[in-house]
Amino acid sequence: MIEERPTTARGGLKQLTFEDGLVLSAECKEVVAEAISTILDAIGQDPARDDIASTPLRVARMYDELLSGYMTDQVELLNDALFDVEYDEMVVVKDIDFYSMCEHHMLPFYGHASVGYLPNDKVIGLSKIPRLVDMFARRLQVQERMTQQIATFLEELIKPRGVAVVVEASHLCAAMRGVKKQRTRMVTSAMLGAFRDNPSTRGEFMMHIGASSDPLL
Numbered sequence: 440m441i442e443e444r445p446t447t448a449r450g451g452l453k454q455l456t457f458e459d460g461l462v463l464s465a466e467c468k469e470v471v472a473e474a475i476s477t478i479l480d481a482i483g484q485d486p487a488r489d490d491i492a493s494t495p496l497r498v499a500r501m502y503d504e505l506l507s508g509y510m511t512d513q514v515e516l517l518n519d520a521l522f523d524v525e526y527d528e529m530v531v532v533k534d535i536d537f538y539s540m541c542e543h544h545m546l547p548f549y550g551h552a553s554v555g556y557l558p559n560d561k562v563i564g565l566s567k568i569p570r571l572v573d574m575f576a577r578r579l580q581v582q583e584r585m586t587q588q589i590a591t592f593l594e595e596l597i598k599p600r601g602v603a604v605v606v607e608a609s610h611l612c613a614a615m616r617g618v619k620k621q622r623t624r625m626v627t628s629a630m631l632g633a634f635r636d637n638p639s640t641r642g643e644f645m646m647h648i649g650a651s652s653d654p655l656l
């Protein structure tokens with residue numbers, strides 16, 4: 440059966456109201472919603488159909504949350520979270536769950552990040568590292584860049600003797616389409632300072648996070 444579709448397909452958007460979000464203003468959300476409505480129309484769906492009439496609004500609101508990392512206030516994030524301590528052994532925070540969006544396909548990639556550093560004279564509060572990972576994950580990203588950004592940010596912030604970041608993630612753009620390798624996971628690493636220069640430091644970190652191989656060998 441051929442379905443009759445109204446020619447003024449965007450009528451559904453008119454009754455939607457938008458509010459300013461963290462990243463997207465009300466005006467930007469409206470533009471996103473219009474674009475989603477256009478996509479729905481282009482793929483043969485009636486955007487005014489009851490079941491999907493609110494989809495453009497939902498997607499616009501969702502992007503505001505998924506991209507909130509762009510607006511993370513770094514001063515607030517780190518507020519009073521740096522401590523002077525006489526501790527110079529390795530600090531490791533492992534298996535930090537994250538969700539990000541591949542900028543090539545705008546599909547999710549997700550997994551976990553493990554972060555280690557060797558303090559000079561400062562340490563950062565434990566709860567801040569997962570928030571820092573989120574700050575870089577909740578953007579349009581590529582995994583390699585996200586890994587590097589986390590490492591560089593920590594290095595500049597606490598000037599440690601070294602930083603290590605290992606990220607393992609599944610990419611829906613690889614699992615659902617293209618090569619369709621559902622179980623393939625990508626591992627990226629950034630090793631700075633002592634973690635780059637000293638294989639035994641790196642080895643200790645890799646042992647802590649349960650990794651089976653040295654990323655630089």
Ligand SMILES: [Zn+2]
Nearest residue numbers: 541543544612
């Ligand atoms: Zn992709």
